[in-house]
Amino acid sequence: MDARERLIESAQDLLWERGYTGTSPRAIQHRADAGQGSMYHHFAGKHELAREAIARTADQLKAEAAASLATPGTATEKIGAYLTRQRDVLRGCRVGRLAADPDIITAADLREQLAATFAWLRETLARIVASGQRAGQVSPRLDPHDTAATIVAVVQGGYVLARSADSTEPFEQAVSGLLALIMKES
Amino acid sequence: MDARERLIESAQDLLWERGYTGTSPRAIQHRADAGQGSMYHHFAGKHELAREAIARTADQLKAEAAASLATPGTATEKIGAYLTRQRDVLRGCRVGRLAADPDIITAADLREQLAATFAWLRETLARIVASGQRAGQVSPRLDPHDTAATIVAVVQGGYVLARSADSTEPFEQAVSGLLALIMKES
């Protein structure tokens, strides 16, 4: 694997662990086993490297979400599969984590990558909710887009609660609580 | 207002805006209009000042949550009041925000302040859900603690989505979606 590749992957790791503000070029170089000159040869600076790293992470996340949602079965089964898919709960969401970072929110090009990722996820879930309504598995009284936002928010908020508690339990409770609400009428 | 007080309030502001990692002693001193010597006279360092600031913020947050939950009415009305209370959505949660910060999660004494705040909030909401069940307004099939975790997670996750989108809309959708789920049977 060449240096450019190692730099991107190291940046992905560090952005996940420490966010943008908490990640220094030096730390990325160390983890990538690349020198100062190498990094600044391949990227204009921290910002540009972060952009590449976030794009890569966002793509991976979408692929993983799509895979869990491709579970065969009813709409509620797909949503259940998404909610209960394997997660590194205490490490948090690789994309959502960045929303807390002031320098990400300020940099329009970086923030938009988060916006696009969540927009895609919400839209995908909304379609599944709507299809569940057509199939009669989901209450027609629910708004698909609102419900999709709720589902994504429970996951993101679950991470916050789990990291605060240093325990996966509140994440699991939040997901169980949501599933119970969605299934209530079935 | 004395310098000690100004330092704590400045630290509260900056922790909200930039997190722990993103906040330097210098920045706090500047905002507080206090010198280096003043800060290190009143506090042993950044860590100790942050602890005081977080304690203060956590107390304020609990007081505000308790106030919204003291709304007269049924359990579902209280929950609705909590969910729709006035919020600075794009600035995020002053406590939940810190869960993304690696240095907060690593420092047990700081992280525990977040844990305690959310534990209190979830327990308070769980009691309200349970009382709603006794009064027949909430489905007896729901687990009060799970449901409480879901409610808190929707709020925390709503902040993440709103900040990512640079719009309050997804927050409002997530809350509406949750309210629809809770009210579905009423």
Next chain:
DNA sequence: GTCTATACGGGGATAGAC
């Protein structure tokens, strides 16, 4: 492509004067 040198301000704190 990668290395080393150099730069300048900031992060986070200690020491001692006033």
Next chain:
DNA sequence: GTCTATCCCCGTATAGAC
């Protein structure tokens, strides 16, 4: 209590050699 001086390393690059 607050000020100023001082410290040392890090953050974030740029420049030019190899």
